[in-house]
Amino acid sequence: MAILGALIKGIIDISDKIIAESNPIDEQREVLIELLRKAKNTQFGEHYNFESLLDSENPLTAFAEQIPFFDYNSLNKQWWSKLHEGESDVTWPGTPDYFALSSGTTGKTSKRIPVTNEMIDAIRNAGIKQVGALAHFDLEADFFEKEIMMLGSSTDLAEKDGHQEGEISGISASNIPFWFRGYYKPGEEIAKIEDWDERVQHIAEKAEDWDIGALSGIPSWIELMLEKVIEHHNLNNIHEIWPNLQVYTSGGVAFQPYEKSFNALLGKPITVIDTYLASEGFIAFQARPETDAMKLVTNNGIYFEFVPMNPDYINEDGSIVQDAPVYTLAEVEEEKDYILIISTVSGTWRYLIGDTIKFTDKARAEIKITGRTKFFLNTVGSQLSVNKMEAAVQELEEEFDIKIPEFTIAAKRNPVDDEFYHYWYLGTETTVPNEELASKLDASLQAANKNYGVARSKALKGVFVNTVKPEIFYEWSGANKKKGGQVKMEKVMNEEKFAEWEAFVKEHTQG
Structure with a gap:
């Protein structure tokens, strides 16, 4: 009998039972008031008079009226840049010990997002809450004695100007509790390796020494790691070397687009648990x-606000117009897309995180990620969101029995007739003609999206599809940013970036 596992499972079950039903709306009010109290004497808090917000009859409404929206560029330029000049108490008391580096999906210079000790604690606490939620899943006691593979960025953080820098997954892994280190794989030594391919090679070589029960990481990079382990040991599937693998916690992106290609690497079904950890904090699980x-x-430690997803509310640079309507958790509606705005214990205030979500159960505060504000294609009025794109790609997978883990799209003029077309690149191994794929994609999108259908009857003249091996997408990420960690492939590109992409594809597919 798995005595330790039974004990841990028992503790989780008991903990889950004694936790009272929460009221998310009340909790959010308390979080905002606590954020305002702690930051009222910072430069930011004094500038925006947090004292008056705390004294107001409705602090939530006053907060929304008094503080502007920020994105990374505006908050960094006006406030966070002072941290790099040695100032303290800027947007949060003291100075942060960490900065999370995030290139997002732009491929440009990394953002440097403050990560305070309070945020480290908040991420750890959210992780503990997620472990507690495992009581709801049908997992045997021996699962809680197995090892957990957490595949993120390197934990070898860079020292700079009195703080440490790295991706949030590396920062989090470098701060894991001491009692968890015996379960954590690939272990501290391998986790510090900066080069992704070298790190994965070491994982493949050590894989047979581990009894992995759970995986955690972004789907595309987890898939590549699993493929490397399978190839290195000449296996049919990953369960031949890790027979007790039962759980995968996805993070940062929706798992559904990867489901078919991911399952092809398994010998038996596993439990998939979605997790939403961003550079700015642990959002949801x-x-x-x-x-x-x-x-x-x-x-x-995170206060949420929600702007209705509407292209009229988004500036050309991806920021939000200042007069956009905004709702609290109490005011949102289910099954409507919202742009997520956060304020946190790291000193982000009314901050555009870049994701869009929808509520599936408001009472439970349950959400799904529906896309990115920069992954919204509205050229010639098509109003195409990433969740609509992913749904159409899944229909392709089902129609032609193929796997398409990656794709990207751009709208540009065809030099032949000077009209706008959507150009798709699908990451897949298939012999299905591109014309058939394009026709099915087009039909699916017209059926699912009224605005797209109207655009196709007017200024959007058609759809072109090219297929490339999925590895091309990962090599592109490696060339423009780096492999692994929180790096995600951009689903929508502007014409300039798309020209670079097409040149890259041509260079890497010749011969």
Whole structure:
């Protein structure tokens, strides 16, 4: 009998039972008031008179009226840049010990997002909450004695100007509790290796020494790691070397687009639990098996606001117009897309994180990620969101029995007739003609999106599809940013970036 596993499972079950039902709306009010109290004497808090917000009859409404929206560029230029000049108490008391580096999906210079000790604690607390939620899943006691593979960026953080820098997954892994280190793989030594391919090679070589019960990481990079282990040991599937693998916690992106290619690497079904960890904080996690939606962490140092997803509310540079309507958790509606705005214990204030979400269960504060504000294609009025794109790609997978883990799209003029077309690149191994794929994509999108259908009857003249091996997408990420960690492939590109992409594809597919 797995005595330790039974004990851990028992503790989790008991902990889950004694935690009272939460009220997310009340929790959010308390979080905002606590944020304002702690930051009222900072430069930011004094500039925007947080004292008056705390004294107001409705601090939530006053907060929304008094503080402007920020994105990374505006908050960094006006406030966070002072941290790099040696100033303290800027947007949060003191100075942060860490900065999370995030290139997002732009491929430009990394953002440097403050990560305070309070945020480290908040991420750890959210992780503990997620472990507690495992009580709702049908897992045997021996699962809780197995090792956990957390595949993120390097934990070998860079020292700079009195703080440490790295991706949030590396920062989090370097701060894991001491009691968890015996379960954590690939272990501290391998996790510090900066080069992705070298790190994965070491994982493949050590794989047979480990009894992995759970995986955690972004789907595309987890898939590549699994493929390397399978190839190195000449296996048919990953369960031949890790027979006790039962759980995969996805993070940062929706798992559904990767489901078919991911399952092809398994020998038996596993439990997939979605997690939403961003550079700015631990946003949400899947708390129950009846749904693949995730519960917002509403009592843990992050205050959420929601702007309706409407192209009229988004500036050309991706920021939000200052007069856009904004809602609290109490005011949102289910099944409507919202742009996520956060304020946190790291000193982000009314901050555009870049993701869009929808509520599937407002009472439980459960959400699904529906896309990125920069992954919204509205050229000639098509109003095409990434979730609509992913749904159409999944229909392709089902129609032609193929796997398409990656794709990207751009709208540009065809030099032949000077009209606008959508140009798709699909990452897949298939012999299906591109014309058939394009026709099915077009039909699916017209059926699912009224605005797209109207655009296709007017200024959007058609769809072109090219297929390339999925590895091309990962090599592109490696060339423009780096492999692994929180790096995600851009689903929508502007014409300039798309020209670079097409040149890259041509160079890497010749011969």
